Amino acid sequence: MPAVSPAKDFLAGGFGGMCLVASGHPLDTIKVRLQTQSKTQPLYNGTWDCAVKTVRAEGFTGLYKGMAAPLMGVTPMFAVCFLGFGIGKRLQQKSPDEKLTAVQLFNAGMLSGVFTTAIMAPGERIKCLLQVQQASSGPQVYKGPIDVVKQLYRAGGIASIYKGTCATLLRDVPASGMYFMSYEWIKASMAPPGQEAQLSPLRTVVAGGLAGMLNWCVAIAPDVLKSRLQTAPEGTYPNGIRSVFMDIMKKEGPSALFRGLTPVMIRAFPANAACFLGYEVAIKFLNKVAPNL
Numbered sequence: 001m002p003a004v005s006p007a008k009d010f011l012a013g014g015f016g017g018m019c020l021v022a023s024g025h026p027l028d029t030i031k032v033r034l035q036t037q038s039k040t041q042p043l044y045n046g047t048w049d050c051a052v053k054t055v056r057a058e059g060f061t062g063l064y065k066g067m068a069a070p071l072m073g074v075t076p077m078f079a080v081c082f083l084g085f086g087i088g089k090r091l092q093q094k095s096p097d098e099k100l101t102a103v104q105l106f107n108a109g110m111l112s113g114v115f116t117t118a119i120m121a122p123g124e125r126i127k128c129l130l131q132v133q134q135a136s137s138g139p140q141v142y143k144g145p146i147d148v149v150k151q152l153y154r155a156g157g158i159a160s161i162y163k164g165t166c167a168t169l170l171r172d173v174p175a176s177g178m179y180f181m182s183y184e185w186i187k188a189s190m191a192p193p194g195q196e197a198q199l200s201p202l203r204t205v206v207a208g209g210l211a212g213m214l215n216w217c218v219a220i221a222p223d224v225l226k227s228r229l230q231t232a233p234e235g236t237y238p239n240g241i242r243s244v245f246m247d248i249m250k251k252e253g254p255s256a257l258f259r260g261l262t263p264v265m266i267r268a269f270p271a272n273a274a275c276f277l278g279y280e281v282a283i284k285f286l287n288k289v290a291p292n293l
């Protein structure tokens with residue numbers, strides 16, 4: 001079998017990211033709306049209520065609001081994510097066929113989380129602002145992703161576009177470690193001996209879906225901090241995520257750190273199953289059409 005190269009990881013990862021957005025965005029919209037709605041006058045009672053109210057008020061396309069930004073951001077982000085994981089693995093291998101331990105896979109995943117933050121942090125900022133404004137009854141401040149970037153830049157320069165970078169690192173470094181370690185581990189433990197390297201759609205879907213859910217077990221609390229910080233009016237949290245954390249603990253208690261867990265978990269399985277399946281199919285395709293890439 002031809003070796004997987006950084007270029008193949010990059011291209012196949014990008015395709016995996018497109019599959020993830022297409023299958024997971026509606027539940028991501030619900031998650032952000034639940035996480036950021038007012039505590040005193042909540043618009044929605046839960047996941048289903050949010051889905052029904054969104055479809056009634058905005059049609060099915062309401063669930064896909066803000067998808068242009070993740071598609072533009074997630075495709076290169078997953079390309080970099082799989083590239084980073086591949087580099088992380090190669091840095092620890094003495095030979096290309098050497099099997100890595102669970103800890104080494106976790107380390108490679110963490111490196112991928114560092115790589116992706118440069119794209120992920122502004123992408124999440126734009127996406128969350130668009131998702132939240134659509135849910136509010138007030139005037140629409142942003143016309144679309146480009147308009148968000150323009151307005152943020154005008155108001156606070158690059159620093160405003162990159163607001164939430166530490167929160168994104170806090171979320172994605174350990175979560176990416178868990179993501180890739182659990183994917184590789186579950187996929188290998190489901191394979192009959194000697195067939196670990198062969199593509200099996202069922203194994204890929206199960207391992208990818210479960211890896212997505214385990215990744216979110218680690219990511220959910222920092223994700224709530226990140227979404228709050230990135231969507232709050234300027235000056236609300238002077239000490240960044242520390243202020244968000246103190247504010248949540250004081251006003252809402254620890255359970256607020258798990259807001260949006262239901263839609264996150266419902267989305268995580270199909271979205272990440274689609275992502276890993278897209279990645280593996282793209283690698284197989286690239287190995288066939290461009291073995292020396």
Ligand SMILES: CC(=O)O[C@H](CC(=O)[O-])C[N+](C)(C)C
Pocket residue numbers: 081116171172175176179212215216219268271272
């Ligand atoms: C927290 C997050 O973005 O998780 C990604 C998967 C998903 O469900 O969107 C994986 N990763 C952290 C590796 C980018």
